[in-house]
Amino acid sequence: MQNFRVVSTLLFIWLATLVGSSYADQTNPELDQLFLLLQDSEDPSEAAVITQKIWENWYQTDDDTTEKLMEMGQLSMKQGKLDEAVKFFSKIIELQPDFSEGWNRRATVYYMMGEYELSTIDIAATLNLEPRHFGALSGQGMIYTMLNNRDQALKYYEKALQYNPHLPGIKRSVELIRKSIEKEVI
Numbered sequence: 001m002q003n004f005r006v007v008s009t010l011l012f013i014w015l016a017t018l019v020g021s022s023y024a025d026q027t028n029p030e031l032d033q034l035f036l037l038l039q040d041s042e043d044p045s046e047a048a049v050i051t052q053k054i055w056e057n058w059y060q061t062d063d064d065t066t067e068k069l070m071e072m073g074q075l076s077m078k079q080g081k082l083d084e085a086v087k088f089f090s091k092i093i094e095l096q097p098d099f100s101e102g103w104n105r106r107a108t109v110y111y112m113m114g115e116y117e118l119s120t121i122d123i124a125a126t127l128n129l130e131p132r133h134f135g136a137l138s139g140q141g142m143i144y145t146m147l148n149n150r151d152q153a154l155k156y157y158e159k160a161l162q163y164n165p166h167l168p169g170i171k172r173s174v175e176l177i178r179k180s181i182e183k184e185v186i
Contacts, residue, residue: 026057026058026099026100026129026130030057031054034050034057035132035163037050038050038051038165038166051164054164058100059101061096061099061101066099066102069088069089070102070105073092073105074105077112085105086106086110089102089106089109090106092106099129100125100126100130100136103123104133104135104136104139106122107120107121107123107126110122111142111143119139120143123136123139123143132163134160134161134163134167135160137157138157141153141160141173145173150177150181154181157173
Protein backbone atom coordinates (compact mmCIF):
# COMPACT_ATOMS: atom_id res chain seq x y z
CA MET A 1 0.00 0.00 0.00
CA GLN A 2 2.83 2.40 0.89
CA ASN A 3 4.49 1.83 -2.52
CA PHE A 4 1.21 2.56 -4.31
CA ARG A 5 0.87 5.80 -2.35
CA VAL A 6 4.41 6.91 -3.24
CA VAL A 7 3.91 6.04 -6.92
CA SER A 8 0.55 7.84 -7.05
CA THR A 9 2.05 10.91 -5.37
CA LEU A 10 4.94 11.00 -7.82
CA LEU A 11 2.51 10.53 -10.71
CA PHE A 12 0.45 13.49 -9.48
CA ILE A 13 3.58 15.64 -9.29
CA TRP A 14 4.65 14.63 -12.78
CA LEU A 15 1.20 15.35 -14.24
CA ALA A 16 0.97 18.66 -12.39
CA THR A 17 4.31 19.65 -13.89
CA LEU A 18 2.92 19.08 -17.37
CA VAL A 19 -0.32 20.96 -16.72
CA GLY A 20 0.52 23.54 -14.06
CA SER A 21 3.42 25.48 -15.54
CA SER A 22 1.17 28.36 -16.57
CA TYR A 23 0.65 29.12 -12.87
CA ALA A 24 4.21 29.58 -11.71
CA ASP A 25 4.94 31.06 -8.25
CA GLN A 26 2.89 31.15 -5.05
CA THR A 27 -0.36 31.53 -7.00
CA ASN A 28 -0.22 28.05 -8.55
CA PRO A 29 -3.35 26.16 -7.43
CA GLU A 30 -1.23 22.98 -7.50
CA LEU A 31 0.43 24.17 -4.27
CA ASP A 32 -2.64 23.37 -2.16
CA GLN A 33 -2.48 19.72 -3.21
CA LEU A 34 1.30 19.62 -2.76
CA PHE A 35 0.98 20.90 0.80
CA LEU A 36 -1.67 18.27 1.57
CA LEU A 37 0.58 15.55 0.16
CA LEU A 38 3.49 16.89 2.19
CA GLN A 39 1.44 16.77 5.39
CA ASP A 40 0.38 13.18 4.72
CA SER A 41 3.75 11.89 3.58
CA GLU A 42 5.54 9.44 5.84
CA ASP A 43 8.27 8.59 3.34
CA PRO A 44 11.31 10.93 3.55
CA SER A 45 12.12 10.45 -0.15
CA GLU A 46 8.58 11.28 -1.17
CA ALA A 47 8.55 14.31 1.14
CA ALA A 48 11.81 15.53 -0.41
CA VAL A 49 10.32 15.33 -3.91
CA ILE A 50 7.19 17.19 -2.81
CA THR A 51 9.24 19.83 -1.00
CA GLN A 52 11.38 20.34 -4.10
CA LYS A 53 8.26 20.75 -6.24
CA ILE A 54 6.94 23.41 -3.84
CA TRP A 55 10.26 25.28 -4.07
CA GLU A 56 10.15 25.04 -7.87
CA ASN A 57 6.69 26.60 -7.86
CA TRP A 58 7.80 29.42 -5.62
CA TYR A 59 10.91 30.06 -7.70
CA GLN A 60 9.27 30.06 -11.13
CA THR A 61 7.94 33.07 -12.90
CA ASP A 62 6.35 33.54 -16.29
CA ASP A 63 8.29 36.78 -16.77
CA ASP A 64 11.58 36.33 -18.66
CA THR A 65 13.18 39.42 -17.12
CA THR A 66 12.35 38.28 -13.59
CA GLU A 67 13.61 34.79 -14.35
CA LYS A 68 16.94 36.17 -15.60
CA LEU A 69 17.24 38.46 -12.57
CA MET A 70 16.57 35.48 -10.27
CA GLU A 71 19.36 33.53 -11.97
CA MET A 72 21.77 36.46 -11.67
CA GLY A 73 20.80 37.05 -8.04
CA GLN A 74 21.32 33.38 -7.17
CA LEU A 75 24.70 33.36 -8.91
CA SER A 76 25.74 36.51 -7.04
CA MET A 77 24.74 34.87 -3.76
CA LYS A 78 26.79 31.75 -4.55
CA GLN A 79 29.78 33.93 -5.43
CA GLY A 80 29.45 35.89 -2.19
CA LYS A 81 28.60 39.12 -4.02
CA LEU A 82 25.84 39.98 -1.60
CA ASP A 83 25.45 43.69 -2.42
CA GLU A 84 25.03 42.73 -6.08
CA ALA A 85 22.49 40.04 -5.17
CA VAL A 86 20.45 42.59 -3.19
CA LYS A 87 20.29 44.79 -6.30
CA PHE A 88 19.02 41.93 -8.47
CA PHE A 89 16.36 40.87 -5.98
CA SER A 90 15.36 44.50 -5.35
CA LYS A 91 14.80 44.91 -9.08
CA ILE A 92 12.58 41.82 -9.06
CA ILE A 93 10.54 43.29 -6.20
CA GLU A 94 10.23 46.55 -8.14
CA LEU A 95 9.04 44.72 -11.27
CA GLN A 96 6.84 42.13 -9.55
CA PRO A 97 5.98 43.14 -5.98
CA ASP A 98 3.53 40.21 -5.73
CA PHE A 99 6.23 37.60 -6.42
CA SER A 100 6.95 36.20 -2.96
CA GLU A 101 10.22 34.52 -3.85
CA GLY A 102 11.81 37.85 -4.83
CA TRP A 103 11.16 39.05 -1.29
CA ASN A 104 12.31 35.76 0.22
CA ARG A 105 15.58 35.70 -1.70
CA ARG A 106 16.39 39.27 -0.73
CA ALA A 107 15.53 38.40 2.90
CA THR A 108 18.02 35.53 2.67
CA VAL A 109 20.76 37.82 1.39
CA TYR A 110 20.07 40.36 4.12
CA TYR A 111 20.30 37.54 6.67
CA MET A 112 23.66 36.50 5.19
CA MET A 113 24.80 40.13 5.56
CA GLY A 114 23.72 40.24 9.20
CA GLU A 115 21.02 42.79 8.35
CA TYR A 116 18.36 41.10 10.48
CA GLU A 117 15.92 44.01 10.59
CA LEU A 118 15.88 44.31 6.79
CA SER A 119 15.58 40.54 6.49
CA THR A 120 12.60 40.54 8.88
CA ILE A 121 10.84 43.21 6.80
CA ASP A 122 11.26 41.11 3.65
CA ILE A 123 10.17 37.94 5.45
CA ALA A 124 6.98 39.72 6.49
CA ALA A 125 6.34 40.64 2.84
CA THR A 126 7.02 37.04 1.79
CA LEU A 127 4.60 35.67 4.38
CA ASN A 128 1.98 38.24 3.43
CA LEU A 129 2.06 36.82 -0.11
CA GLU A 130 2.61 33.14 0.83
CA PRO A 131 1.78 32.42 4.49
CA ARG A 132 2.87 28.77 4.09
CA HIS A 133 6.42 29.71 3.07
CA PHE A 134 8.27 27.38 5.42
CA GLY A 135 11.61 28.74 4.18
CA ALA A 136 10.71 32.28 5.25
CA LEU A 137 9.26 31.03 8.55
CA SER A 138 12.46 29.06 9.22
CA GLY A 139 14.52 32.10 8.32
CA GLN A 140 12.61 34.25 10.80
CA GLY A 141 13.20 31.58 13.42
CA MET A 142 16.92 31.69 12.64
CA ILE A 143 16.94 35.47 13.05
CA TYR A 144 15.27 35.21 16.45
CA THR A 145 17.76 32.49 17.40
CA MET A 146 20.62 34.84 16.48
CA LEU A 147 18.98 37.56 18.61
CA ASN A 148 18.61 35.13 21.55
CA ASN A 149 14.83 35.42 21.50
CA ARG A 150 13.98 31.76 22.04
CA ASP A 151 10.23 32.24 22.42
CA GLN A 152 9.87 33.96 19.05
CA ALA A 153 12.32 31.55 17.40
CA LEU A 154 10.28 28.61 18.68
CA LYS A 155 7.06 30.20 17.41
CA TYR A 156 8.41 30.57 13.86
CA TYR A 157 10.10 27.18 13.78
CA GLU A 158 6.90 25.47 14.89
CA LYS A 159 4.92 27.36 12.26
CA ALA A 160 7.41 26.20 9.60
CA LEU A 161 6.95 22.61 10.78
CA GLN A 162 3.18 23.04 10.62
CA TYR A 163 3.49 23.50 6.86
CA ASN A 164 6.44 21.17 6.30
CA PRO A 165 6.94 18.57 9.02
CA HIS A 166 9.95 17.19 7.12
CA LEU A 167 12.57 19.75 8.13
CA PRO A 168 15.09 17.84 10.28
CA GLY A 169 17.25 20.88 11.02
CA ILE A 170 14.24 22.86 12.21
CA LYS A 171 13.00 19.90 14.29
CA ARG A 172 16.41 19.78 15.94
CA SER A 173 16.33 23.53 16.63
CA VAL A 174 12.90 23.16 18.27
CA GLU A 175 14.23 20.33 20.47
CA LEU A 176 17.27 22.37 21.53
CA ILE A 177 15.22 25.45 22.36
CA ARG A 178 12.72 23.43 24.38
CA LYS A 179 15.53 21.73 26.30
CA SER A 180 17.17 25.06 27.10
CA ILE A 181 13.85 26.47 28.31
CA GLU A 182 13.25 23.36 30.46
CA LYS A 183 16.70 23.71 32.07
CA GLU A 184 15.85 27.27 33.12
CA VAL A 185 12.53 26.18 34.61
CA ILE A 186 14.11 23.39 36.66
